[in-house]
Amino acid sequence: MRKVYLLLCALFVSAAVFAQTPADETARTEEALQDKKTESPAKVAEPLDETAEPEPFRLSDEEKKEGFTVLFDGTNLDEWTGNKTDYRIENGVLTLQPGRGSGGNLYTAKEYGNFIYRFEFMLTPGANNGVGIRAEQGKDAAYHGMEIQILDHDDPAYRSITPLQVHGSVYGIIGAKRAVLKPEGEWNVEEIVADGDNIKVTLNGEVIVDGNIRKATKNGTADGHAHPGLFNKKGYIGFLGHGSKLKFRNIRIKELP
Secondary structure, eight states, rough: OHHHHHHHHHHHHHHHHHHHHHHHHHHHHHHHHHHHHHSOOOOOOOOOOOOOOOOOOOOOOHHHTOOOOEEEOOSSSEEEETTTOOOOOEEEEEOOOOOOOOOOOOEEEEEEEEEEEEEEEEEOOTTTEEEEEEEEEOOOOTTTTTTEEEOOTTTTTGGGOOOSSSTEEEEETTTOOOOOOTTSSSSSEEEEETTTEEEEEETEEEEEEEHHHHHHTTTBBBSSEEEEEEOOOOOOEEEESOOOOOOEEEEEEOOOO
């Protein structure tokens, strides 16, 4: 009889547990659903706006205090004159895409005498350009002013050139140290200081020219050619196209007394 009693008790407990299980499961399911409703929805990444214009270049606080002004901020060529067809703005960068011929020259709208000129440039293989300083428009800046070379002098085409022709040289007048230029796709940083007869060129933090044009020519010009505009007191600053594609950005200047 005791066995029968125990068996009935076991059956009763099992039936009770079975009867409660669906209700418990339903309650847990409802709680889970409620929790999901209160969870914060997952954030969906917003697509990048590929048409957005790059931010204009702005001077650093230090350059503002020093008296620099912007000549090209990536948005317009208002401070420039000359060939604005082959020199064009693309994604905030001044890009030279030569059409027919050399690509021509792009000059500042204003003349400058003594100054600190800063800019960045990106080469293509074998690229050849120049920065004309104290230049006369409509004439060859290398002789009617000065030309500071911009040249991919590591290209095999320029293997045999002299220091008077390498990047950074005062063309035909003062040779430059043959520095290592950054490869295609990377930006080089340059500063040109023209202070009286003294010319200093710094490339990527390294001084590659530091000379005096009057002392350099006391016995005649190094290249043996006449440079009638070498001692111009002032003139235009220009990019001098020689048929190569390249890019410029973040151009600014500080005038010196």
